[in-house]
Amino acid sequence: MAATRTSTAAIQQQRRGFWLRTLHQWHWISSAICLIGMLLFAITGITLNHASRIEAEPQIDNRQLQLPAPLLAGLRGHADGNAPLPSASASWLGKELAVAIGRKPAEWSQDEIYLSMPGPGSDAWLSIDRESGAVEYEATRRGWISYFNDLHKGRNAGPAWGWFLDLFAVACLVFCITGLFLLQLHARQRRMTWPMVGLGLIVPLLIALLFIH
Numbered sequence: 001m002a003a004t005r006t007s008t009a010a011i012q013q014q015r016r017g018f019w020l021r022t023l024h025q026w027h028w029i030s031s032a033i034c035l036i037g038m039l040l041f042a043i044t045g046i047t048l049n050h051a052s053r054i055e056a057e058p059q060i061d062n063r064q065l066q067l068p069a070p071l072l073a074g075l076r077g078h079a080d081g082n083a084p085l086p087s088a089s090a091s092w093l094g095k096e097l098a099v100a101i102g103r104k105p106a107e108w109s110q111d112e113i114y115l116s117m118p119g120p121g122s123d124a125w126l127s128i129d130r131e132s133g134a135v136e137y138e139a140t141r142r143g144w145i146s147y148f149n150d151l152h153k154g155r156n157a158g159p160a161w162g163w164f165l166d167l168f169a170v171a172c173l174v175f176c177i178t179g180l181f182l183l184q185l186h187a188r189q190r191r192m193t194w195p196m197v198g199l200g201l202i203v204p205l206l207i208a209l210l211f212i213h
Helices: 002-049 069-076 087-097 144-153 158-186 193-211
Strands: 059-066 081-084 105-108 112-116 122-129 134-141
Touching: 002 144, 002 158, 059 087, 069 087, 087 122, 087 134, 158 193
Parallel strands: none
Antiparallel strands: 059 134, 081 105, 105 112, 112 122, 122 134
């Protein structure tokens, strides 16, 4: 009987050791992946929360160009609607303005082509007169804090950054869930484990119920 109890205890200990090792491994891997991203999101969470107190002086760059006649001729027969600029025109404008135009869709009307080029912490646009070839370009940049704030929100950051945010969120979930199971395994030796977890739930819940209207 005593041998059976010893055997059962040994099996339980081995099982506990297996889960401890597995959870610790996933926990440290996910924390390493999340580390820089969590620092970025924590800092930008503060800057977003106090955005009205952080002064930023927008820098506006406005320029006018004249589209060369051969390129202008290639625009006149194009149908109205939404479509990218011809590659030759996009390449010339990108070189002259030092901006990446690529295959961004533009709005084509009878008289004008309008291309919006927003980015993190910035807004930009250009218009082309389809008759005269006059080009106007304007870019507004609001500084590094605005840039990182927009990264926090995923605003105008492109699909690659959107995928990164999704993967980062999954890594954070792994970090939190493995942490929760590690708390469960260590809770017997740490009496304040569940009161502290409960506090983390109750404090934001009370703030939301009492102070957010």
